Structure formats: C-alpha cells, structure tokens
Amino acid sequence: MLNVDIALRVGSFDLEIAFAIDRELLVLFGPSGSGKSMTLGAIAGLRTPQRGRIEVGERVVFDSATGLNLPPQRRNVGYVVQQLALFPHLDVARNIAYGLGGLSRAARRQRVEELLALLKLDGLAGRMPAQLSGGQQQRVALARALARPTDVLLLDEPFSALDEALRADLRIELLRLRQELALPVVFVTHDLREAHLLGDRIAVLDQGRVLQFGPREEVFRTPTSRRVAELTGAQNIFRGRAFNGRLEAGGLPLRANLPDAIAGDIEIAIRAELCNLRRLDPDSELPENCYVARVTANLAFGSMHLLRLEPEGHGVPIEIEIAARPYEVLGVHSQDRWVVELPADDLYVFAASPEEAAPLR
Amino acid sequence: MMGRRGPRHRPDQRSLYTGFAAPAALALLFLGVPLVALAYEAATSGGIGDRLTSDETLAALRLSLITSTLTLVLALLLVTPLAYLLARADFPGKRLVDTLIDLPLVLPPTVAGVALLVAFGRRGVLGPSLEASGIELAFTTAAVIVAQLFVSAPFLARSLKAGFEAVDPAYEAVSATLGISALRTFWRISLPLARPALISGSVLCWSRALGELGATLIFAGNFEGRTQTMPLAIITAFQSSSGLAGAMALSVILVGVAFVLLLLMRLTTVDPGRQAGG
Numbered sequence: 076m077l078n079v080d081i082a083l084r085v086g087s088f089d090l091e092i093a094f095a096i097d098r099e100l101l102v103l104f105g106p107s108g109s110g111k112s113m114t115l116g117a118i119a120g121l122r123t124p125q126r127g128r129i130e131v132g133e134r135v136v137f138d139s140a141t142g143l144n145l146p147p148q149r150r151n152v153g154y155v156v157q158q159l160a161l162f163p164h165l166d167v168a169r170n171i172a173y174g175l176g177g178l179s180r181a182a183r184r185q186r187v188e189e190l191l192a193l194l195k196l197d198g199l200a201g202r203m204p205a206q207l208s209g210g211q212q213q214r215v216a217l218a219r220a221l222a223r224p225t226d227v228l229l230l231d232e233p234f235s236a237l238d239e240a241l242r243a244d245l246r247i248e249l250l251r252l253r254q255e256l257a258l259p260v261v262f263v264t265h266d267l268r269e270a271h272l273l274g275d276r277i278a279v280l281d282q283g284r285v286l287q288f289g290p291r292e293e294v295f296r297t298p299t300s301r302r303v304a305e306l307t308g309a310q311n312i313f314r315g316r317a318f319n320g321r322l323e324a325g326g327l328p329l330r331a332n333l334p335d336a337i338a339g340d341i342e343i344a345i346r347a348e349l350c351n352l353r354r355l356d357p358d359s360e361l362p363e364n365c366y367v368a369r370v371t372a373n374l375a376f377g378s379m380h381l382l383r384l385e386p387e388g389h390g391v392p393i394e395i396e397i398a399a400r401p402y403e404v405l406g407v408h409s410q411d412r413w414v415v416e417l418p419a420d421d422l423y424v425f426a427a428s429p430e431e432a433a434p435l436r
Numbered sequence: 437m438m439g440r441r442g443p444r445h446r447p448d449q450r451s452l453y454t455g456f457a458a459p460a461a462l463a464l465l466f467l468g469v470p471l472v473a474l475a476y477e478a479a480t481s482g483g484i485g486d487r488l489t490s491d492e493t494l495a496a497l498r499l500s501l502i503t504s505t506l507t508l509v510l511a512l513l514l515v516t517p518l519a520y521l522l523a524r525a526d527f528p529g530k531r532l533v534d535t536l537i538d539l540p541l542v543l544p545p546t547v548a549g550v551a552l553l554v555a556f557g558r559r560g561v562l563g564p565s566l567e568a569s570g571i572e573l574a575f576t577t578a579a580v581i582v583a584q585l586f587v588s589a590p591f592l593a594r595s596l597k598a599g600f601e602a603v604d605p606a607y608e609a610v611s612a613t614l615g616i617s618a619l620r621t622f623w624r625i626s627l628p629l630a631r632p633a634l635i636s637g638s639v640l641c642w643s644r645a646l647g648e649l650g651a652t653l654i655f656a657g658n659f660e661g662r663t664q665t666m667p668l669a670i671i672t673a674f675q676s677s678s679g680l681a682g683a684m685a686l687s688v689i690l691v692g693v694a695f696v697l698l699l700l701m702r703l704t705t706v707d708p709g710r711q712a713g714g
Contacts, residue, residue, distance in 0.1 A: 119609075119613050120612075120613070121609050121612070121613075146612070147609070147612040147613045148612055148613075148615045148616065148617060149615075150613070152613055153613070154609075154610065154613040156606050156609065156610060158604065158606055160604060160606040160607050160609075160610045162607060162611075162625060162629075163629070164628050164629060164631075173611070173614055173616070173624075174614030174615045174616060176615075176616070219610075219614070220613075220614075222614075223614060223615060
C-alpha cells in the first residue's frame with residue numbers, strides 16, 4: 076500500500092496532497108505544473124516535504140513528526156522518470172542490473188533474464204540505449220525500476236514521447252504487467268484517455284491541490300467542481316440557477332439530479348459524448364431536457380464528429396460528440412435542425428464558483 | 437541520417453564554403469609552416485642527432501614529462517571535487533569561487549610566478565611556516581609542479597565543471613532510487629558521463645603544464661636536472677653559444693612528443709553513449 080499526506084513548498088509553489096491506495100493503479104491527473112511530478116519526487120525521497128507522512132508498503136519512510144526521512148536508496152521505490160534516464164554508457168543488461176550489486180553474479184544474470192522476458196526485451200541485452208526504439212527504451216526503464224525489491228512503482232508520463240500506436244500497445248502492456256506485479260502504482264499523466272484507460276483511481280490535481288480523488292468512473296461521471304469538469308473534458312458547462320428543486324440554465328428549464336445542499340447560482344456540466352441527438356418530429360411534443368437546435372459548426376475527426384448547436388429561442392450553444400457511424404445513419408449532414416437531449420442522469424450540478432462570475436464560456 | 441549518395445551539403449551553402457576556403461587555407465598555412473620548417477631543418481642540418489640524445493636534453497625531457505604528469509594527477513585529485521561542487525552544489529560565495537578559478541587563465545604566467553613566490557617563497561607570506569615544518573619549496577622540483585599546477589589546473593576545472601553540468605541530474609536521481617549511494621553514483625554515473633570533458637580537460641591541463649615557462653622560471657628557477665624543464669632548456673639553449681640550432685633540436689622533441697600524445701588522445705576518445713547507432 077501507499078499512504079501519502081504531505082505539504083511541500085518549493086519556491087512559490089505550494090503542494091498539499093493526501094491519498095492512500097492499495098495494490099491498484101492511481102492516476103495523478105492534471106495540467107502541467109500542477110505538482111504531479113513533485114509528488115512522485117517526494118515519495119521517492121528526492122524531495123523533502125516540509126511536513127507530513129509517507130508510508131510505502133508496510134514502512135513509514137517519511138514522518139516530519141518524528142524527523143524520520145529515509146534516503147531514496149532505502150525506500151524500495153521503483154521510479155521511471157519522464158526522460159527515462161537510461162544510463163547511456165551501459166548496455167541494456169547493465170542498465171537493468173545496475174541496482175543489483177548485492178546479488179551474486181549468477182543471481183544477477185538470472186534476474187536480468189527474468190526481467191528481459193517479463194518486458195519482452197529478449198535479444199536486446201547487449202544493445203546500448205541509443206540503439207533502442209522509443210518503446211524499447213521505455214521497457215528497459217521499467218525493467219530497471221522493477222529489478223530490485225519494489226514496494227511501489229512510480230511512472231512519470233512514461234509514454235509521452237511515443238507515437239500514438241506505440242502508446243496504445245504499451246498501455247495494454249502496463250495493464251497486463253499490473254496484474255502480474257500486484258503493486259501500488261502511481262501513474263502521472265495529463266492525457267485524458269490514458270487516465271481513463273489505466274486508472275483504478277484518479278486524483279485530479281491543479282495548482283498543488285487535489286481537487287477530487289476517487290474511483291475512475293466517479294471522477295469522470297460526477298465531477299465535484301467546475302474545474303474538475305473542465306480538466307476531465309466536460310465540454311459543456313452552463314451557468315444557471317436552482318430554486319425549489321428546479322433548474323434553469325440560459326433560460327431553458329432543466330431536470331437534473333440535484334445535490335441537496337445546492338441552491339441559488341449553479342453550474343451545470345455535461346460531456347459532449349453524453350448528449351443525444353434526435354430527429355425532429357414536428358408532430359410530437361418535446362420531452363424534458365430536449366431542445367430544438369440548429370447546427371452551427373461541424374468538425375470531422377475521422378472516427379467521430381464534433382457538432383456545435385444553437386438552441387432556438389433561448390439557451391446557450393451545446394457541443395455534441397457523435398461517432399462516425401451514427402452520424403451517417405442519422406444523416407446529420409442533410410439536416411440543419413435537430414433535437415438535442417441532455418440526459419438528466421449525465422448532468423452534473425455544482426455551486427457556481429464565486430470567482431467565475433463572468434458569463435459562461 | 438543522410439544517405440551515402442545524397443547531397444553532402446545544402447546547395448545554398450556551397451558558395452559560402454567556397455568563399456571560406458581561401459582564408460581557411462591561409463590559416464592552415466600559417467599554423468603549419470613553422471612546424472614543417474622546424475621538422476625540415478631538424479632533418480637536414482647536421483649534428484642534431486647528438487643533441488637529441490645529450491644528457492642535458494634527456495634530463496630536461498624526463499623532468500618535463502614527470503612534472504607535467506604529476507601536475508595532471510594532482511590536478512585531477514584536487515580539481516575534480518571542486519568542479520563537481522561548482523556544477524551541482526549551492527553554497528555561499530559560489531560565484532566568487534567560480535571567478536577565482538578563472539583568474540589564473542587570464543593572468544600572464546610570469547604574474548602567477550610572482551604571486552607564488554610572494555605566497556610560498558622563503559620570504560613569502562607562508563614562507564616562515566613552511567620553513568618551520570621543514571618544507572622548502574622555492575627553486576625545487578616540487579616548485580616546478582606547484583607552478584604548473586597553479587597555471588594549468590584551472591583549465592581542467594573549467595572543462596570538468598562544464599562536463600558535470602551537462603550530465604542530467606535525473607541520472608543521479610534514478611541511481612539513488614536504485615539503491616546506489618551518492619558517492620558510488622558519482623563513480624558509476626557522473627564521472628563516466630563526464631568522460632569527454634575529463635579527457636579534453638586533462639589534455640589541456642597536461643599540455644599547458646608541459647609548455648609552462650614563465651611561472652616556473654620565476655618561482656622554481658632554472659637549474660639543470662632539478663627545475664630546468666624543456667621550455668626552460670629551450671630558452672637557455674637559445675641564449676647560449678649554440679643558439680638557434682640547440683633551441684631547434686629541443687623544440688623538435690617537444691613538438692614530436694606533444695603531437696604523438698594529442699593524436700593518441702583523439703584516437704582513443706569516443707563518447708561511449710554515442711559509440712554505435714544513434
């Protein structure tokens with residue numbers, strides 16, 4: 076397990092972070108400069124927090140109350156830094172065996188063989204890092220981090236330098252590896268899809284604070300603040316008002332699952348891919364949360380389309396993501412007027428942040 | 437990487453290259469002519485062979501090689517930690533130290549000799565205390581090494597500092613997380629990765645020590661077999677009755693030795709990380 080509760084100040088940047096995970100994969104998700112890498116540095120013992128406590132495996136490795144601060148050498152942390160930092164003057168086998176000085180020559184060789192097999196690096200033992208492809212370098216860095224007894228694995232944007240196809244492969248590889256290793260893993264990324272694919276849990280970081288921490292689906296489905304909704308890719312965020320258990324946004328009545336505590340000025344968010352597009356049927360009445368709207372922009376991304384629709388009369392523009400196939404079946408391109416549905420269960424409502432008093436978007 | 441048959445140069449650069457060829461050739465000529473002339477004269481004029489193997493010459497050569505090599509060893513021991521601290525650590529007065537080690541680079545060596553004499557000479561600031569502890573420095577072989585060290589060690593410091601700065605601290609951080617102590621990390625990672633700078637700095641330091649004249653002359657004096665290194669022997673020969681002929685013979689030897697050593701250095705220095713592929 077991994078238990079972190081620290082405050083760390085570097086220059087004018089102020090990080091306060093707390094989370095606890097078991098043998099699962101935690102994604103630290105946030106924009107660059109939010110404190111993700113700094114958190115990994117603190118866990119690994121490369122940065123010393125001003126106060127707090129870090130537990131790795133069953134051991135306390137840092138505790139400001141008792142003055143305990145184990146050096147990185149004694150924390151049993153496998154750390155893959157963003158730039159990988161494969162030792163350029165050592166071949167693959169020596170890179171992997173680098174931290175295995177305590178073992179006999181035979182044991183060391185055997186451990187290297189095991190890791191080469193585990194990470195599908197067979198036949199590359201004698202190569203220098205500069206002779207490896209990006210994906211191979213990635214695997215070597217991972218093998219090196221896992222070579223010694225490891226209680227937690229820290230991965231800092233490990234796939235960011237790779238092309239998309241390779242990233243997809245390695246993510247799947249990581250999922251497989253996670254099953255085999257049964258370790259707590261902290262994975263830093265600012266890639267939304269990566270966070271969604273890999274994270275058992277997600278901590279959303281912004282400016283040195285954890286905005287939300289929870290199981291993946293919970294964080295993606297029910298963001299607790301406007302900022303989390305923005306960071307997790309909710310394209311539609313409207314301002315509105317809640318009164319007597321009813322909602323109104325941009326002049327349109329809405330129904331949503333309204334948290335009890337929320338009233339007055341609110342914000343409503345919905346992800347573009349959760350909005351529905353329906354054919355307009357002039358004869359029937361519009362159901363709730365449905366509006367007639369006109370397509371004002373249509374961006375084709377190959378596998379999907381991003382539509383921007385202006386509701387007629389009232390309301391604010393809504394962005395809708397629709398997959399290529401339903402787009403064709405519905406014949407979106409042949410029609411201008413559509414019915415947009417904002418499903419009540421997929422609307423997240425939170426109190427308007429006071430500093431965001433300006434009109435939405 | 438460019439294909440073997442592909443164009444070697446961008447077309448728009450070709451005219452620049454042609455334009456630069458003439459002054460480049462002139463520079464090469466200027467640098468080459470004296471050396472070629474020296475070699476030619478040495479090969480054709482008689483009696484030079486005797487001079488090459490005379491006792492005085494061999495003594496000076498031996499002294500030069502021994503002192504410059506010892507200087508390099510001492511410089512490596514003293515300057516490597518300093519260069520690493522300057523590259524990595526934060527400490528008060530760092531900029532001052534940085535400037536201080538540059539100073540000997542810009543001083544005329546004669547000034548360095550005077551400064552050394554004022555500090556360590558018999559009547560110098562530290563003279564009495566050195567004498568009390570039985571150390572007499574001025575006008576000894578040790579003084580030759582001190583003079584060479586003072587003048588040449590900054591070259592090594594400069595080069596090594598730049599070399600350590602170029603090593604990404606992430607390598608050292610990763611090494612620490614892999615259980616390797618900071619000192620062992622220095623030996624296994626920092627120093628090997630700074631190897632090109634270590635070698636070029638060593639060559640600079642050593643060759644500067646080999647050619648050192650002014651500081652040695654003032655601080656160590658010119659005593660045959662004790663402090664008379666090759667540059668001093670050349671000056672002495674030039675001012676003696678044998679004149680140019682004697683100076684020439686000694687110069688040929690010095691040039692030959694320096695050339696062979698530089699060549700060896702070039703041939704053996706390959707950055708290990710970029711050895712293959714890449």
